[in-house]
Amino acid sequence: MSTLHAPVLAWYDANQRDLPWRRPEASAWSVMVSEFMLQQTPVARVLPVWEQWMERWPTPADLAAESTGEAVRMWGRLGYPRRALRLHGAATAIAEQHDNVVPADYDDLLALPGVGDYTAAAIASFAYGRRHVVLDTNVRRVFARAVSGVEFPTTSPTRAERDLASDLVPDDAPTAATWAVAVMELGALVCTAKEARCGECPIAQECAWLTAGRPAYDGPPRKGQAWDGTDRQCRGRLMAVLRGSEGPVHVTSLVTAWERTDQRERCIDSLLADGLMVRAGDETYALP
DNA sequence: CATGCGTGGAA
């Protein structure tokens, strides 16, 4: 039992947010939907969309019965709309191969589209109380500071980092599941990327980074994502046009949304290839 | 393993 466990668990008990997918009555499916939406998207923006999704599609089969285009439309402005396609694909697989029940087994989860190591561990842990190493960006940052004494983790998890996180997972499954969500919550609320609120931290006494005097980040420069003029911006504009229209849109609407011809056509091609858009007619496009 | 993939709020 690490000296970190008791203070982190006590802090979580007193400070956890009341999020709907954490309530006792939350279904495994609702947990899964939340995990997809929370991949790179803040909680505040996920909340209203999650509510709509759960009301409209309370089980995987309900979503699987709809077109992928409806999933993309309901996804709204959460960003990375391919996640909506993958969630639809995962729902279809669950309805057809798992009797409409979200799997509890890590490997079964990992086989679903849009489910990687983090999401598989998170669903198994949060929805079913299984014992897993749940390693997201929050957890990685907390361990980087508290244990390794550096301000930010590396770009991708190293073997040593995974082993360290594994060693810290409590032995019994229920405590392990609470530990996972508790460390995540600490990283989300206190030990954040923008500001480490060490005065509020339950493990400040044990923190290697704080003890070392909060040394400045010394690793390779972390490059931000380019945006202006990128294909991502272009694709976002085109998708916004489709989402905003009841039916098919004429190509002239897409030209208005993005004038540069070569880039627009490349992005239309990529959206068609991704399955986010379909040709509805000679000069019209629509959601799938 | 580095890169591409949306969006908008906060500092």
Place this chain on the structure above:
DNA sequence: TTTCCAAGCAT
């Protein structure tokens, strides 16, 4: 205003 970045995944 600009910059940063928020529970990753697939390739």
